[in-house]
Amino acid sequence: MNSKTFYVTTPIYYATSAPHIGSAYSTIIADMIARYKRFCGYDVYYLTGTDEHGQKVLEQAQVQGKNPQEFCDEQAAKFINLWKEMEISNDDFIRTTQKRHEDVVSAVVQKLVDNGDIYKGKYEGLYCVHDEAFCTEEDAVKRDGKKLCPDCNRELKWFSEENYFFKLSKYQDKLLKLYEEKPEFTEPSFRRNEMLQIIKGGLHDLSISRTSFDWGIPLPNDNEHVLYVWVDALLNYITALGYSTDKDELFKKYWPADLHLIGKEINRFHSIIWPAILMALDIPLPKKVFAHGWLTVNGEKISKSRGNAIDPRLLMDAYGKDAVVYYLLRDINFGRDGDFSEDNLIGRINSDLANDLGNLVHRTTAMIKQNFDGVIPQPEGECDAPDIQLKNVFENTLTDYLNNMDNYKFTQALDAIWTFIGFANKYIDLTQPWKLAKEEGKKERLATVLYNLSDALRNIALFLKPIMKDTSKEIFRRLGIKDQWEGTTYEQLKWELLEGGSTVIKEKPIYPRLDVAKVKKVIIMKDPEEEADKAAAKADAAEARADAAATKEEKIEGVQLIGFEDFTKIQLRVAEIVEAEPVPKSRKLMKLQLELGEEEKRQIVAGISQHYTAEELVGKKIIVVANLKPAKLMGVQSNGMLLAAKDGENFRLLTADGPINPGAKIS
């Protein structure tokens, strides 16, 4: 029996929507943590699942003409299958419609009723059916005599019903004490502070039942009511372990949870309500709640209507699971919000995975093949300065890696690994093995160098084992030690543990470089109209701000005087417009091709679409600032700016008074 246990959970995902990059993010990270802890010798239990009760599930099932259970079965299967395809290593998958969950929840609720922690009261207020949430009179959006939900703009209904309440207020002081004694209970610390503020502000009892729908767990003492989402969903963390059943070995073994990994939107439930419920049940509290940030996709919030709720499967298929995982952990600072950008993903693949890591594997195996018939040599002779440096960098990396991984600083852990990879590449430059191969009597030295590189690769593979399983395994295979991979632990992270004598495999590079121009993008933004409107609105706003700023400046400073030398910095020239076309998606911008004399052509972008048509512009000789720094306006390159006069709505281009050649300078 292993005494060190580790219980990690993801949120249970709501059954109304299919898995997307956001749910995959939580699951991937929890998976990596689970694998890391196993790697470090822990007996790990990793739980994920689906939350299947509630009105929205019911509605959606009806829309699809299915009974709710049938609908949930299909939705749950989507998650289960995806996690399987992604080789997520969860030990269990809990569904809140399973009997094992419902039975325990009923028992737990009964217990809370018996203890007096759940009582009957009355709840009245405005209610949003879609969001399943109450809304205060103040927050409601008033329009046409109707009151609308501030979040979703649907009409609010007056709601009055007898509800059961959980005595959350009773636990306020205990929660405060928890936060004081265990500051690490909620992370990151800024999330903890947010929670602390809520607690200090005073906790209200929580309405936990509904009578408006019946797709839920009935209250054991009153079948008219079903349990509202939170108590039901949160309890999954213990029902999955068989809490309060006669098969509670798992609960005894793994509870309290070491880590509830969640998204920031459900922090309040996990950092306040969940511990309060556990206090009421006299169950030990989890050790940590970690609320990670949200992902945007190419700078946009994830939403179905925008079409960027990417199916993680597509990404995995296009780029490989390890690459996607690497990117998520390396580029998005864990805990903070981050942006998933496909361009950045490709950048990371090329620079970090192909150039740095992949190339290191490739060049090392190639040299062993050329010089030692592919057999990894034993180190011979004395250590040289670079050898000692390499070893030192390894030792530092090991310390950093373990520290950062233990503290959930994954971005930094990867950074440490890549510092080592970087130095291994430099080590090749320092030792110049290709020269050693040509010189007489240097074979021993060459053996040592290539051995060190092989051992570096072995250690790199081990660093990556919990994070990028396939890559890790593949490096072992390339080193000819494939059968040693299974069962390796952090204890094998040591210098010179490689035995040598195995035969390397030199095949195609493990990470081919991607041609940015040729890669078919997975993320395609839909709804271009909405995008265009938004972009236009943004441009307008920016312009308005600029105008306002300019006005303000004038008012404050009056007309500013400049010296002649300042004026000479500006190169003004005559230009003939040879082509004009509006910039797509923009209300104001026009793209112009100019003739600037001496066969010089130039493209500029100007905000004149509202005043001139393209046809009117062609042929006009205008005045431009020719030495303005190039800029991009709505993605279009602009290499200058035209001059125009503006007087309220009146807007006129400056032109030359009579014939003159394009390119002529103005002074």
Added chain:
RNA sequence: GGCGGUGUAGCUCAGUUGGCUAGAGCAUACGGUUCAUACCCGUAGAGUCGUCAGUUCGAAUCUGACCGCCGCCA
């Protein structure tokens, strides 16, 4: 409206308790190398450290005001 965070090189970000010429990666330019996936190694860049004022011998780092963005709550 209250509380909190944040604004540092073209981009993404590090910068402990205030202290030598402000850092890393990517991108760019140049040089080196050729074992390797035009890769790797090295060198370089006039960054007002959001703006303004203050404390100090000295501030990106502390204080105040303001501007921008974000989060939580109401």
